Amino acid sequence: MGHHHHLETPIKPPVGQVEPPHRTDSTFEEIPIIDLSAASSTPAKRRELADMIRDACVNVGFFYINNHGIPDDIIHTTVEASKRFFALPAPVKMNLDIHKTENYKGYTALLGENTDPNGRGDLHEGFDIGWESHSNASSSSRDDKSAGPMTGANVWPPESDLPGFKEPVLAYYHAAVDLGRSLFPLFALALDLPEKFFEDKTTQSAAIMRLLHYPPQRASAVAEDGSVIGIGAHTDYECFTILWQDSVGGLQVQNNAGKWIDAVPIPGTLVVNLGDQFARWTNDVFKSTLHRAINKSGEERYSIPLFFGTNYDVLLEPIPSCVSENIPAKYEVITAGDYVKSRLEATYAHSATST
Numbered sequence: 100m101g102h103h104h105h106l107e108t109p110i111k112p113p114v115g116q117v118e119p120p121h122r123t124d125s126t127f128e129e130i131p132i133i134d135l136s137a138a139s140s141t142p143a144k145r146r147e148l149a150d151m152i153r154d155a156c157v158n159v160g161f162f163y164i165n166n167h168g169i170p171d172d173i174i175h176t177t178v179e180a181s182k183r184f185f186a187l188p189a190p191v192k193m194n195l196d197i198h199k200t201e202n203y204k205g206y207t208a209l210l211g212e213n214t215d216p217n218g219r220g221d222l223h224e225g226f227d228i229g230w231e232s233h234s235n236a237s238s239s240s241r242d243d244k245s246a247g248p249m250t251g252a253n254v255w256p257p258e259s260d261l262p263g264f265k266e267p268v269l270a271y272y273h274a275a276v277d278l279g280r281s282l283f284p285l286f287a288l289a290l291d292l293p294e295k296f297f298e299d300k301t302t303q304s305a306a307i308m309r310l311l312h313y314p315p316q317r318a319s320a321v322a323e324d325g326s327v328i329g330i331g332a333h334t335d336y337e338c339f340t341i342l343w344q345d346s347v348g349g350l351q352v353q354n355n356a357g358k359w360i361d362a363v364p365i366p367g368t369l370v371v372n373l374g375d376q377f378a379r380w381t382n383d384v385f386k387s388t389l390h391r392a393i394n395k396s397g398e399e400r401y402s403i404p405l406f407f408g409t410n411y412d413v414l415l416e417p418i419p420s421c422v423s424e425n426i427p428a429k430y431e432v433i434t435a436g437d438y439v440k441s442r443l444e445a446t447y448a449h450s451a452t453s454t
C-alpha cells in the first residue's frame with residue numbers, strides 16, 4: 100500500500116461536457132480550514148462551502164473542519180477512555196488481538212501493522228471497531244446483520260477490566276458517523292452531482308473507527324531511513340477519513356513536490372482527508388493524499404480516525420463527468436467491501452503469522 104497518485108495532466112473536457120474542477124500544481128504549503136456552519140445556512144452559502152471543499156479535494160486532499168457539531172464532552176470522555184484502554188496490561192489487550200477476528204476488529208500491538216511496505220512496522224497501537232448500534236445514538240437504525248466481506252461483531256474489553264469504556268467510545272463513533280453522513284451530500288455538490296447522489300449508496304455506510312496511541316519515539320528508535328515511524332506513509336482506503344488528533348502533533352501530508360507539510364493540531368477542529376475510494380469514484384479528480392505520522396514530541400500522542408465509505412456492496416464506478424475519451428477510467432471496478440478487505444489483508448499480512 101502507500102501507492103501515490105501523481106499529479107495528473109490538466110483535464111480538458113470534450114465539447115459539451117461540464118468542466119471538471121481545475122487542479123493547480125498541488126504544491127500546497129498549508130491545509131485549508133473550512134467552516135462547516137455554512138452547511139446549514141442558505142443554499143448560496145452551502146454552494147460556496149461545496150466550492151471550498153472541491154478546491155481542497157482537488158488540490159490538497161486534506162482539510163480541517165471547524166463548527167463540526169461534535170460536542171467537546173463527547174470527545175473528551177472518549178479520549179480519556181482511549182487512554183485507559185492503552186494503559187491496560189498487555190495480556191488483557193492481547194486477548195482482543197485483531198488477528199483473532201474474521202474482519203479486523205480489536206487490538207493491534209506496537210509494530211503489528213506495517214503501513215508502508217518499505218517500513219519495518221508502525222510504532223503505534225490501535226483498537227478498531229466497526230458498525231454497532233447504540234441505543235442513545237441519533238444515527239438512523241440499520242440492519243446490523245447485513246452480510247458482506249467486512250461485517251462482524253466488535254470485540255470489547257470485559258467491563259471488569261475496563262469499566263465505562265464501550266459507552267463513550269460508541270457515543271463518539273455515532274457522532275462521527277452522523278457527521279460523515281452529513282458530508283456526503285457536500286462532496287456530491289462539490290462534484291456537481293445531485294446532493295442525494297450517495298444517499299442510496301450509504302444506507303449502511305462503512306465506518307471503521309480506530310483509537311490510536313503513538314508512544315513517544317526516542318531518537319534511537321527513529322531509524323535513519325525512517326523505517327520505524329508512528330504510521331508509515333500511506334493513503335487511506337475508504338472515501339474519506341474524519342480524524343481527531345490531540346495537541347501533540349506529528350501528522351504530515353505530502354504535497355506534489357514531495358515535501359512533507361505538518362498538519363498541525365488546531366484546537367476545535369477535525370481533519371478530513373480523502374481516501375482511495377474517492378480517487379476511484381472520481382478517476383483521480385479528487386486526491387487521495389499520502390500522509391504519515393511521526394511522534395518526536397517526547398509525549399504520548401492519541402488520535403481517532405474514522406474511515407467512512409459507502410455500503411460495502413456498492414461498486415466503485417467512476418462518476419461519468421470524471422471520465423472521457425481523453426481520460427479513460429483508470430481503475431478496475433470492484434465493490435467497496437472487496438477493495439477494503441484486500442487493503443487490510445496487505446496491511447496486516449506481516450504480523451498475521453506471529454500470533
Ligand SMILES: O=C(O)CCC(=O)C(=O)O
Pocket residue numbers: 309311330335342344349350390391392402403404
Ligand atoms: O494518527 C494520525 O494522525 C493519522 C492516522 C492515519 O493516517 C490512519 O490511521 O490512517
Ligand SMILES: [Fe+2]
Pocket residue numbers: 333334335390
Ligand atoms: Fe491515514
